[in-house]
Amino acid sequence: MSDRRSVDEDRLRAVFRALSEQRVEYAVFGAVALGLHGLARATADLDLFIRPDARNVERLKAALHMVFEDPNIEDITAEDLCGDYPAVRYYPPDGFGFDILTRLGDAFEYADLDIEERDYDGVPVRVVSPRTLWRLKKDTTRPTDRFDADVLAERFGFREE
Amino acid sequence: MSVTRYRSIDEMPRPWRETNDPGNLRVVAQMLAFYRGLVGTVPRHAGVQRFRTLQEADASHNDPHRR
Numbered sequence: 351m352s353d354r355r356s357v358d359e360d361r362l363r364a365v366f367r368a369l370s371e372q373r374v375e376y377a378v379f380g381a382v383a384l385g386l387h388g389l390a391r392a393t394a395d396l397d398l399f400i401r402p403d404a405r406n407v408e409r410l411k412a413a414l415h416m417v418f419e420d421p422n423i424e425d426i427t428a429e430d431l432c433g434d435y436p437a438v439r440y441y442p443p444d445g446f447g448f449d450i451l452t453r454l455g456d457a458f459e460y461a462d463l464d465i466e467e468r469d470y471d472g473v474p475v476r477v478v479s480p481r482t483l484w485r486l487k488k489d490t491t492r493p494t495d496r497f498d499a500d501v502l503a504e505r506f507g508f509r510e511e
Numbered sequence: 512m513s514v515t516r517y518r519s520i521d522e523m524p525r526p527w528r529e530t531n532d533p534g535n536l537r538v539v540a541q542m543l544a545f546y547r548g549l550v551g552t553v554p555r556h557a558g559v560q561r562f563r564t565l566q567e568a569d570a571s572h573n574d575p576h577r578r
Contacts, residue, residue: 361540362536382539386536388528388530389526392543437563437567439560439561440559468531471533492569
């Protein structure tokens with residue numbers, strides 16, 4: 351494998367650094383979290399669960415502005431994320447996209463997440479724990495989520511309580 | 512290299528990496544790029560979209576007519 355970093359890796363590192371610098375309260379979940387826990391699979395987006403308050407949404411926007419020169423970032427609003435639209439998708443002009451979430455149905459809110467703080471060669475990353483990731487995925491209907499939940503249970507020994 | 516046989520794909524060991532492997536971030540970036548390579552010809556909607564649920568957002572991924 352080449353030692354050269356890809357554009358995506360540089361951007362991923364820049365995003366996590368910016369989130370840290372802006373003190374955004376967030377946690378990575380979804381397939382990227384699965385990859386950070388050790389099992390990589392292809393995915394479209396970086397999924398971010400964020401604390402639903404207006405100041406945190408502004409900090410998230412400030413972090414995205416540090417990485418992307420894109421006026422569309424201003425279309426991300428606390429009114430949506432803390433109101434009727436708890437799922438917002440943002441695609442920058444190029445590169446991977448973001449799914450930004452403040453709650454998952456009636457089952458999960460930010461306060462329910464167990465979050466681990468990791469360091470990847472100096473890049474701080476907040477990611478949901480394997481158990482939280484399993485809980486987020488195990489009761490959904492999407493086949494890929496069921497698969498992810500099963501392999502997490504197998505790897506970490508999780509069982510239904 | 513020897514050959515290992517399995518009766519189904521479920522029998523194959525998962526290619527897990529160590530949880531604290533610093534290379535995991537690089538692998539994740541490769542998977543993001545890999546996905547875009549697979550669907551690279553599908554136009555995408557640059558900017559912000561809002562959804563009432565994550566399921567609604569997932570469904571929009573599968574809409575062949577999405578901008």
